[in-house]
C-alpha cells in the first residue's frame with residue numbers, strides 16, 4: 001500500500017488577539033495564573049462575520065498553494081471540527097463550495113474533538129493507500145470562542161479559534177513512507193469528562209439548558225490532564241515502536257497544544273526531550289482540531305522542518321479520543337511569503 005505524504009500545508013488565525021490581561025478584566029483570573037498553569041499568553045477570536053468554513057477555506061487555500069494544485073485536483077474534503085458552521089450540512093460541503101471545487105468530490109465532517117485531525121490523517125492515508133483518492137484535503141478548524149462560557153474562568157482561558165490544513169498525496173514508491181504507524185483510540189466510558197451537554201438531540205439548547213449554560217464547554221480539568229499525560233505518552237511510543245524507531249530518531253513531536261504542562265509531562269514520561277516538542281500554545285491557546293495543522297504549518301514556514309524530518313503527531317481530547325502517527329516530512333523548506341493583508345499566517349515566530 002502506498003503511504004500518503006503531506007504535499008501542502010497552510011493555516012489561518014483570525015486577526016483579533018485576546019490576551020490574558022484583557023481577559024482578566026472580565027473574569028477573575030490573571031496573566032500569571034494562566035501562564036503558569038497552561039503556558040497560554042493569548043488566543044485568537046474569530047470576527048462576528050467569520051464562521052468555521054471561512055477559517056477552514058483560508059487555511060485550505062494556503063495548503064493548495066504550497067501543493068501547487070487547483071481546487072478541482074482535490075478528491076476528498078475532510079473537515080475535522082466540533083464547532084462547524086451549522087448542524088446541517090457538513091462544514092466540509094460549505095468549504096468545498098467556498099474553495100470553488102466543482103468536481104463533486106466527497107466532503108464530510110469528522111468529529112473526534114482535539115484528536116480529529118490525527119483521525120483525518122489516518123483516514124486520508126487509508127483512502128490514498130487503497131487508491132480511492134489521489135489528493136485528500138484534511139482540515140482542522142474550530143471556532144471555540146462561540147462555545148465557551150466567558151464567565152467560567154476554569155474553561156474560557158484555555159481555548160482559541162483557528163484553522164490548519166494539509167493536502168495529502170501519494171508518496172513515491174521508492175521514498176520512505178510519509179504517514180505511518182497510525183494509532184486511533186477512544187475510551188467512551190470517560191466521555192463525561194469533557195462535554196457540551198446541550199445543543200444536540202439528547203438535550204436541545206433551549207429554556208432551562210440555556211439558563212444553566214449547558215450549551216457551553218464543561219470540563220473536569222484535572223481528570224482530563226491526567227488521562228492526557230498517560231495516553232499521549234503511550235500513543236507517541238506506540239507510533240515510534242510500530243516503525244521500529246527509537247525516541248532518539250524523533251526530530252519533532254507536533255502534539256495537540258492543550259497545555260504546556262501536559263506537554264512537559266508527556267516529554268518526561270515518554271523520554272522524548274522537551275526541546276523536540278514544537279510549541280505555539282502561548283499565542284493560540286487550545287484550538288482543538290486545528291492545533292496540530294496550525295503548529296505544523298508554523299513549523300514548516302519557520303524553516304524548522306527539513307525533507308526527511310521524522311515527526312510524531314499525537315492528540316487527545318473529548319471522547320476521550322486520542323491518536324498518534326509518524327509523519328516523515330517531504331516538503332522542501334519554503335520560500336519567503338508575502339505580507340498578509342487580513343488575518344495572518346501564524347508563521348511570524350516560534351515558541
Ligand code: ACO
Nearest residue numbers: 029033037114153154157221222224225228258259316317
Ligand atoms: N484563574 C485563576 N484561578 C483559577 C482559574 C483561572 N482561570 N481557573 C481555576 N482557578 C482556580 C480554581 O478555582 C482553584 O481554586 P481553589 O484552589 O481556591 O479551589 C485553583 O485555581 C486550582 O484549580 P485547579 O483546577 O486545581 O487547577 P489546575 O492546576 O488543575 O489547572 C487546568 C486547571 C489548567 C484546567 C488543568 O486542569 C488543565 O489544563 N487540564 C487539562 C484540560 C485541558 O487541557 N482541556 C482541554 C481540552 S482536552 C485537551 O485538549 C487535552
